[in-house]
Amino acid sequence: MSVESPLIRELRHRLLAHRPWRACLRLGLLGLLPCLPPAALLAAVLAGPIGVSPAGLFALALLVPVLMLPWLARLIYEMLALLDHQRVRLLDLDPSDPLTRLLTRRHFFERASREVALAARHGTPLSLLLLDIDRLSAINQRHGEAAGDQVLAEVAGLVHRPLRLHDLCGRYGGEEFAVLLSGTALAGALTVAERLRHAVPEQRIVLPDGEVASVTVSIGVAVLEPERATLPQLLARADEALRCAKLDGRDRVVAAAPP
Numbered sequence: 001m002s003v004e005s006p007l008i009r010e011l012r013h014r015l016l017a018h019r020p021w022r023a024c025l026r027l028g029l030l031g032l033l034p035c036l037p038p039a040a041l042l043a044a045v046l047a048g049p050i051g052v053s054p055a056g057l058f059a060l061a062l063l064v065p066v067l068m069l070p071w072l073a074r075l076i077y078e079m080l081a082l083l084d085h086q087r088v089r090l091l092d093l094d095p096s097d098p099l100t101r102l103l104t105r106r107h108f109f110e111r112a113s114r115e116v117a118l119a120a121r122h123g124t125p126l127s128l129l130l131l132d133i134d135r136l137s138a139i140n141q142r143h144g145e146a147a148g149d150q151v152l153a154e155v156a157g158l159v160h161r162p163l164r165l166h167d168l169c170g171r172y173g174g175e176e177f178a179v180l181l182s183g184t185a186l187a188g189a190l191t192v193a194e195r196l197r198h199a200v201p202e203q204r205i206v207l208p209d210g211e212v213a214s215v216t217v218s219i220g221v222a223v224l225e226p227e228r229a230t231l232p233q234l235l236a237r238a239d240e241a242l243r244c245a246k247l248d249g250r251d252r253v254v255a256a257a258p259p
């Protein structure tokens with residue numbers, strides 16, 4: 001858990017509420033402020049004798065930075081807040097999930113929606129697989145969350161590896177992956193799904209405690225139907241098929257019934 005001071009949080013919210021160029025302008029002005037008193041002092045000294053002893057000048061030179069400390073602290077706080085704001089924006093731009101490197105749910109949804117619209121317009125086949133790791137909670141409980149994370153990352157790699165370049169693969173839920181196969185009808189989708197289902201248990205996943213995990217997956221498959229040609233409809237049907245695969249005992253592929 002990250003610990004954030006209330007001041008940083010407040011500044012970040014204030015920055016988020018404004019446009020970035022305004023934040024940069026504020027930072028620039030704040031940065032200039034500490035320079036003004038030394039500059040004024042220097043100008044006075046250069047302009048001629050000002051009746052201050054060398055000891056007095058030395059004391060002033062020390063006093064000025066001390067008086068400027070609150071401004072400097074504020075400047076640093078604002079810079080940190082701006083950096084944090086930029087970090088959050090960059091994270092949002094990154095289309096991949098940090099653990100699995102697959103597309104995030106939002107990016108998958110955006111890209112898959114486009115593919116579905118194209119397939120519907122051109123009448124080309126398109127299929128969706130929803131793949132869920134079986135009993136991941138048992139692995140988490142027995143071997144710890146780090147082991148569960150490792151299983152997720154390795155299964156994600158297996159899911160992604162055999163796909164074609166234009167296929168899409170995203171982390172759709174915690175332990176659920178979605179695969180969109182453009183130009184692929186039911187027979188092809190079932191072949192891909194069965195291949196994935198067999199590949200997962202064959203992979204030797206060595207957990208951090210040295211034990212080898214025995215992992216299986218359940219997969220729901222749905223194909224785009226002309227009369228229900230939207231991504232939410234397709235997802236709902238694949239999800240229903242996945243639920244059937246779980247109810248039927250897991251480690252299996254189930255195709256959604258035609259509407």
Ligand SMILES: Nc1nc2c(ncn2[C@@H]2O[C@H](COP(=O)(O)OP(=O)(O)OP(=O)(O)O)[C@@H](O)[C@H]2O)c(=O)[nH]1
Nearest residue numbers: 132133134135136137138140145148149174175246
């Ligand atoms: N380690 C880890 N676990 C996760 C992550 N996301 C989800 N999970 C776990 O996945 C589990 C999902 O639990 P359930 O929905 O009951 O499913 P399951 O235990 O996999 O069992 P079935 O899906 O019914 O076969 C929960 O224990 C979540 O904590 C993650 O990012 N890392």
